[in-house]
Amino acid sequence: MTTQAHVFVVVVxxxxxxxxxxxxxxxxxxxxxxxxxxxxxxxIAFMAAVPSVPNRLARGVGIFYxxxxxxxxxxxxxxxxxxxxSYELSRLEERSQVLAQEVALLRRALEERRAEDDGVSAPPxx
Amino acid sequence: MTTPLPHPVPPSKVAVIIPAFNEEGALPGVLAxxxxxxxxxxxxxxxxxxxxxxxxxxxxxxxxxxxTVLRLPYNLGIGGALRTGFRYAVSRxxxxxxxxxxxxxxxxxxxxxxxxxxxxxxxxxxxxxxxDERSTYEVGSVRRSAMRVLRVTVRLLSxxxxxxxxxxxxxFNERTLELFARVYxxxxxxxxxxxxxxxxxxxxxxxIPVAMRTRQHGLPxxxxxxxAYHYLRLLFVVLATATRRPRPTEVRP
Numbered sequence: 069m070t071t072q073a074h075v076f077v078v079v080v081x082x083x084x085x086x087x088x089x090x091x092x093x094x095x096x097x098x099x100x101x102x103x104x105x106x107x108x109x110x111x112i113a114f115m116a117a118v119p120s121v122p123n124r125l126a127r128g129v130g131i132f133y134x135x136x137x138x139x140x141x142x143x144x145x146x147x148x149x150x151x152x153x154s155y156e157l158s159r160l161e162e163r164s165q166v167l168a169q170e171v172a173l174l175r176r177a178l179e180e181r182r183a184e185d186d187g188v189s190a191p192p193x194x
Numbered sequence: 195m196t197t198p199l200p201h202p203v204p205p206s207k208v209a210v211i212i213p214a215f216n217e218e219g220a221l222p223g224v225l226a227x228x229x230x231x232x233x234x235x236x237x238x239x240x241x242x243x244x245x246x247x248x249x250x251x252x253x254x255x256x257x258x259x260x261x262t263v264l265r266l267p268y269n270l271g272i273g274g275a276l277r278t279g280f281r282y283a284v285s286r287x288x289x290x291x292x293x294x295x296x297x298x299x300x301x302x303x304x305x306x307x308x309x310x311x312x313x314x315x316x317x318x319x320x321x322x323x324x325x326d327e328r329s330t331y332e333v334g335s336v337r338r339s340a341m342r343v344l345r346v347t348v349r350l351l352s353x354x355x356x357x358x359x360x361x362x363x364x365x366f367n368e369r370t371l372e373l374f375a376r377v378y379x380x381x382x383x384x385x386x387x388x389x390x391x392x393x394x395x396x397x398x399x400x401x402i403p404v405a406m407r408t409r410q411h412g413l414p415x416x417x418x419x420x421x422a423y424h425y426l427r428l429l430f431v432v433l434a435t436a437t438r439r440p441r442p443t444e445v446r447p
Binding site for chain 1: 428
């Protein structure tokens with residue numbers, strides 16, 4: 069890569085970090101995800117700033133075309149992130165199910181209570 | 195968000211907000227002592243226990259002891275449970291509230307001091323374990339050094355000195371309750387973040403020394419490397435949020 073390309077990558081990464089921090093400040097992003105993306109940005113910026121390190125790492129695992137090593141690492145990492153997100157999504161779905169059921173039970177209890185206050189027995193069903 | 199009050203509470207009444215997760219062992223003693231101490235001091239209060247998805251008899255035991263029980267359908271963690279309590283206090287119109295531990299490490303005798311600080315004009319008051327020599331609170335080495343880093347960070351960012359940034363023994367007035375009912379943080383060690391949010395929102399936060407006891411039941415929650423991660427995350431959040439200007443809409447005077 070040319071020097072310009074390295075500078076470009078570093079600038080884009082810094083912008084990404086600024087965006088993530090902005091989201092945290094507005095409380096639109098949980099800190100655990102912010103930490104993850106800031107760490108990713110730090111690694112990318114480091115590799116762009118010191119290209120000899122990713123080169124040596126790639127040779128170390130027997131890959132002599134450095135971009136291939138980078139893309140492979142990126143795919144593995146993103147795969148892990150997606151697996152984690154599907155785990156979180158499953159948990160959220162389970163929780164929203166429980167929440168909706170809870171609301172249904174509460175609504176029924178409230179209707180029964182209201183009917184009692186009106187002096188009639190609760191309508192069956194509804 | 196504030197719903198019309200079904201039973202308005204008298205202005206002097208204090209909401210004692212007690213998050214509880216599987217605390218059936220300690221809770222009966224804690225609630226009984228809380229009641230007898232506050233009644234002896236003539237402090238009108240309601241104990242509000244938030245059952246944070248406990249798997250034991252926490253909710254039933256709290257109700258038997260005369261507390262108002264809010265039962266969450268699943269475990270939200272301490273921050274989520276506390277925010278539930280703050281929302282309840284705001285919706286019922288409590289003017290003052292105290293956050294109190296279900297595990298017996300807080301001494302109800304100290305509540306009066308927190309309330310006096312609120313009456314003296316504080317929006318939020320923190321009961322510090324390290325404020326004076328009465329306290330002999332022991333913490334591990336990772337925790338101690340991390341607490342020191344946080345203390346210095348909070349001091350630099352808020353311009354204020356807090357000897358105990360993570361204490362969960364706190365008092366709040368209406369203003370703070372309204373803020374925390376909306377934005378109380380939910381992650382581990384939420385108390386530090388909450389302190390920073392309060393300072394960044396322009397609230398008057400003070401600290402008073404309190405004596406604390408060691409836990410009656412339960413274990414300190416986290417292992418070392420997790421603790422280190424959480425302190426790092428906290429440092430990140432504190433740095434990100436504390437430099438944020440208080441928005442005028444944030445706190446209604």
